[in-house]
Amino acid sequence: MGWLGGEDPDAQVRCPAVSASLTGGRTSAVESSRTWPLIDRIMLAFCWIAGISACVIAFAIVAFMAYKGLEFLRPNLFVERPNATFDQSKSGGFLDPLIGTILLTTMGTLVAIPVSVAVAIWLTEYGRPFGLARAVESAVEIIAGTPSIVLAIFGLIIFQQEVFGFLSFRAEGGSVFGRSFFTAALMMSLIALPLIVGATREGLQAIPSHVREASYALGKSKWATIQRVLLPSVRPAIGTGTVLGMGRIAGDTAIVVVLLGASLQIQGYGDIPGLDILRGNGGTLTSYTYVNSPAGEGAAPDKAYAAAFVLLMISIGLNLFVSRLARSGKSATAAATR
Amino acid sequence: MSVPGDQTIHSGPPPPVRRIVVSEEPTIVEPPRLDPTAPAAAVTGAPLTRRSDSLPASAIVERMRTENLRLYYGDNEAVKGVSLPVCRGEVLALIGPSGCGKTTLLRSLNRLTELTATARREGQIFLDNEDVDRIEVTQLRRRVSMVFQQPNPFPMSVFDNVAYALREGANRKPRKSALMEPVRQALDRAGLLAEVESNLDHPALRLSGGQQQRLCIARSLAAQPEVLLLDEPCSALDPKSTETIEQLIVKLRSEVAVVIVTHNLQQARRIADKVGFMYLGDLVEFGDGEQLFSNPREARTADYVAGSFG
Numbered sequence: 001m002g003w004l005g006g007e008d009p010d011a012q013v014r015c016p017a018v019s020a021s022l023t024g025g026r027t028s029a030v031e032s033s034r035t036w037p038l039i040d041r042i043m044l045a046f047c048w049i050a051g052i053s054a055c056v057i058a059f060a061i062v063a064f065m066a067y068k069g070l071e072f073l074r075p076n077l078f079v080e081r082p083n084a085t086f087d088q089s090k091s092g093g094f095l096d097p098l099i100g101t102i103l104l105t106t107m108g109t110l111v112a113i114p115v116s117v118a119v120a121i122w123l124t125e126y127g128r129p130f131g132l133a134r135a136v137e138s139a140v141e142i143i144a145g146t147p148s149i150v151l152a153i154f155g156l157i158i159f160q161q162e163v164f165g166f167l168s169f170r171a172e173g174g175s176v177f178g179r180s181f182f183t184a185a186l187m188m189s190l191i192a193l194p195l196i197v198g199a200t201r202e203g204l205q206a207i208p209s210h211v212r213e214a215s216y217a218l219g220k221s222k223w224a225t226i227q228r229v230l231l232p233s234v235r236p237a238i239g240t241g242t243v244l245g246m247g248r249i250a251g252d253t254a255i256v257v258v259l260l261g262a263s264l265q266i267q268g269y270g271d272i273p274g275l276d277i278l279r280g281n282g283g284t285l286t287s288y289t290y291v292n293s294p295a296g297e298g299a300a301p302d303k304a305y306a307a308a309f310v311l312l313m314i315s316i317g318l319n320l321f322v323s324r325l326a327r328s329g330k331s332a333t334a335a336a337t338r
Numbered sequence: 339m340s341v342p343g344d345q346t347i348h349s350g351p352p353p354p355v356r357r358i359v360v361s362e363e364p365t366i367v368e369p370p371r372l373d374p375t376a377p378a379a380a381v382t383g384a385p386l387t388r389r390s391d392s393l394p395a396s397a398i399v400e401r402m403r404t405e406n407l408r409l410y411y412g413d414n415e416a417v418k419g420v421s422l423p424v425c426r427g428e429v430l431a432l433i434g435p436s437g438c439g440k441t442t443l444l445r446s447l448n449r450l451t452e453l454t455a456t457a458r459r460e461g462q463i464f465l466d467n468e469d470v471d472r473i474e475v476t477q478l479r480r481r482v483s484m485v486f487q488q489p490n491p492f493p494m495s496v497f498d499n500v501a502y503a504l505r506e507g508a509n510r511k512p513r514k515s516a517l518m519e520p521v522r523q524a525l526d527r528a529g530l531l532a533e534v535e536s537n538l539d540h541p542a543l544r545l546s547g548g549q550q551q552r553l554c555i556a557r558s559l560a561a562q563p564e565v566l567l568l569d570e571p572c573s574a575l576d577p578k579s580t581e582t583i584e585q586l587i588v589k590l591r592s593e594v595a596v597v598i599v600t601h602n603l604q605q606a607r608r609i610a611d612k613v614g615f616m617y618l619g620d621l622v623e624f625g626d627g628e629q630l631f632s633n634p635r636e637a638r639t640a641d642y643v644a645g646s647f648g
Contacts, residue, residue, distance in 0.1 A: 210486045213450055214554065215502075218561065219480030224508035232493045 062312070069309020072302035082264040082288065088300055094307050096265045097288035101250050101314070103181060103277075104260070104284055108188030108249045109242055115189070116196035117238060121226060123197075124204040144194030148187075152258035155187035159259070169269040169279055180269070181278045184259040191252060192245025196238065203237025204230060239325045247318040250311065253286040262287035285311040388628075389588040392611050398427035401595040402447060402482070402565055407461035409442050409451060416442045418619040419461065424565060426595040429587060431610035431627070433603060435647070439619040440599045444567050447597065448482035449475055465565070483563035487570040489550035491542035491557075496534050499542045499553055500524050503560040520560065528556035529586050548579025555586065559594070566590065568598040572605065584609050603643060607631050615639045 033041060080093030119136065127133040159167055160178035168180035207230060215225040256262050261281030268276035283291070285307050290296050292304035402424035409417040417439040424430055424447070432440040442451060449470060451457045463470045470478055491499050497514065500521040505511065521538075525531040530552040534545070542553055551571060558566060568587070572580040587596055588609050600606050606613055610627040615636075623630060623639040634640045641647055 208488065208490070210488055211490045211492070213453065214484070214486055214490045214557075215492070216453065217448060217450060217479050217484035217486075217567075218503045218557065219476040219478075219483075220502075221476055221507060227508040228494075228502060229492045 062316070065305070065309045065312050068305040069312075071305070073306040073309060077303070077306055084264055088302075091300060091303070094285065094288050094303065094310075097283045097285045097307065098310070100181075100256075100260070100266060100282040101284040101286075101311075103282075104185055104188060104256070105246050105249045107181060107185035107278075108192055109246055111186060111189035112192035112196055112245055113238070113242055116193045116241070117200050117231075119193075120197045120200035120204060121230075124201055125222065125226060125230070140194050140197050143190050146190075147254070148191060148252050149254035149258070151187050151190055152255040155183055155255070155259050159183040159186075167279065179259050179261045179281055181260065181280065181282060184255055187255050187259055188249045188252065191248050191255075192242070195245040195248065196241035199237045199241025199244070200234055203234035206237075207233050236325055236328055240322050243318050243322045243325065247315050247322075250284070250314055250318070251286060253290055256284045256287040257290070260284070260287070262291065264288070264291070285314075389584055389608050393427045393592060397592060398425050400425045401466060403464045403467075404443075404447075405462045405464070407443065407446065407463060408459070409439070409446055410458045410460075411442075411454070412456045416619055417446070420616075420621040422614060422621065422624065424595050424597055425612075426564070427592055428611040429591050429596045429598060429609050430612045430614065431606040432597065432599045432614045432616055433601070433606050434616035434622075434642070436601070438616045440616050441569055443616070444569055444597060444599050445484075447565065447567055448479045448484055450479075450484065480561045481563055482565040482567065483558035483561065484567040484569065485551070485554050485558050485571050487573055489547055489554055489574065491545070491550050491553050493541070493543060495539045496525075496542045496545070496553060497521055497538040500557050500560045503557045524556045524560035525553075527559050527590070528552045529582060530556055546579075548575050548582065551575060551579065551583060552586070555583070559590075563594060565595045565597065568596065570599055570601060573601065580605070603631075615642060617642070 033044070036044075074093075077093035078098065079095055081095050082092045082097065083090060085091050119140065123133060123136060156178050158164065158178075160176050162176060164178070164183070165176045167182040167186075168177045171177045211229065211233075212225055215229045216222075220228075260283065261267075262283045263281045264283060266277055266282035267280045269280040270276040289304045289307045289311065292300040292307065294301055294304075296304075400423050404420055404422045407417055407420045407422075408415065420439075420443060422430075422443075432443065434440055442457075445451045446459060447463060447470075451459060452475070465473065465478070465481065470482075473481075492502060494502070501514070501517045503524075504517055504520055522531055522535075525534060530549060533549060534540075534553075542550065545553060551574075555566075555571070572583055575583070584605065587598065590596055591611070598606075598610070607627060612625065613627045613630045614624045615622045615630065615634075615638075617638055623634060623636045625635070630639060631643050634643060
């Protein structure tokens with residue numbers, strides 16, 4: 001233990017940082033890591049390796065899907081409707097699933113945003129009685145933790161009830177079918193809900209209490225304050241949560257298979273234009289990929305690769321959008337709390 | 339075992355002194371003792387100039403009054419029976435160490451303390467001889483407005499920040515054209531109009547800290563309040579902005595009753611006509627600013643303004 005004395009009897013404990021700063025020198029990172037215990041150095045190496053492998057895996061996914069997807073991706077895939085046929089040259093593109101993804105994501109988000117923002121506002125700004133607030137928090141957590149296949153089965157049971165007949169259509173026997181864009185979108189909104197609630201809550205909690213009080217001090221009611229001061233402040237946060245939620249909806253398969261029918265083409269039901277599609281069945285890029293993959297029945301892996309690549313691009317695009325939103329939100333908050 | 343790198347660290351001229359030796363007794367340095375007989379003014383140092391003279395007695399009208407006001411947070415008594423007048427024509431400064439109830443007292447004047455779940459109030463507060471508990475709370479706060487320690491403009495344009503105070507509730511009406519005049523007036527009273535005139539539509543959060551705080555004052559003045567409460571309005575600002583705001587406060591006192599909480603004794607001395615010194619929830623001394631600083635009646639006040647504690 002050279003540190004404690006040895007050739008220098010006066011020095012009982014010498015702090016390396018102090019001696020380095022006194023001589024004007026500076027210990028390099030490598031030098032100081034040499035003094036670390038072995039286990040620390042192993043852990044550090046593990047952290048480096050873990051970080052780098054995450055990059056490698058992400059790059060591999062994108063590179064492989066780009067290689068496979070671009071090989072089979074043709075512009076006509078985006079505009080042709082899919083057909084169920086053994087002749088792959090006639091089986092069409094994925095226009096319907098693409099529309100299905102966009103439609104389902106939009107509908108799910110439109111349902112999720114108002115409900116989630118309301119929940120977040122109630123939790124942060126009201127939150128009384130305390131027990132109810134805890135219950136609401138737990139409820140959101142449970143929804144967040146429920147596997148989407150469970151949500152799908154649950155939705156099917158609910159929406160096959162007579163009262164919900166208007167959301168889908170009746171099968172030949174007269175029983176409610178329960179599978180439609182409406183029912184799938186309602187369940188999809190539950191997937192986005194916890195994400196939007198979480199982001200909005202964080203945004204609201206980041207607003208200092210004196211900002212609220214400044215509004216009250218002008219003679220404003222709580223509700224006026226929420227409308228004109230708090231909601232505009234958390235708009236970037238709501239946006240972040242929403243886009244994250246859209247990514248999750250676009251990427252979900254279970255609800256599409258169980259509640260949307262996962263059909264190749266969008267099949268309207270009824271004679272009111274527009275509404276017929278929403279009450280009818282369809283598929284999305286996820287179900288299209290699944291059906292066409294070697295695991296599905298279509299056995300057209302090239303089209304599955306192309307669709308998967310498009311889906312991946314949509315998700316990555318949404319995620320990039322989120323980080324941009326979050327950055328702009330951060331700068332706005334920084335200005336607010338300066 | 340010798341430490342790698344030790345040699346390179348110690349190469350060159352030998353380190354000047356020191357070595358931290360744990361076993362040695364630390365030397366205790368005696369702090370300089372304040373001479374208790376010395377007059378307070380001598381200790382506070384530089385002579386202070388007031389921003390302006392007091393207004394004539396005829397201009398001073400009592401607007402608010404607290405009577406035996408007590409405020410509790412749970413079991414903790416934060417303000418212990420304070421009776422104070424608040425007058426138009428005078429700036430009232432509340433001074434005292436942190437956590438002695440100044441801000442709590444200030445916030446109780448427009449019932450902002452009611453937002454704290456654990457807070458409880460006893461005693462009475464009057465606005466023009468009317469108990470504030472009988473005044474509907476949003477009405478009360480329009481009449482008794484408040485500016486906070488941190489500049490906190492809302493995330494909207496400069497114009498809308500002021501217009502928000504003028505419009506009812508969350509309304510977006512009356513329209514901008516109808517409000518242009520009162521908004522400009524409020525900005526002018528807060529001494530900000532010249533700086534923001536050309537960009538009233540810019541986001542308020544882009545303004546500098548000092549401008550933001552003056553915007554907050556303009557916002558508070560817009561609804562023509564009768565009392566303006568300021569909670570350390572300059573503590574986050576640079577000296578230049580502080581000076582502007584101090585001049586503004588002195589100018590405002592003839593129209594609005596002003597109460598300011600400050601930790602800055604020099605500031606209190608520069609702008610206050612009346613000063614209340616609070617310590618541990620008690621109003622220890624209340625009186626004329628000059629008298630309280632130069633010739634305090636209470637020993638605790640003398641110690642505090644001399645800088646012996648707090």
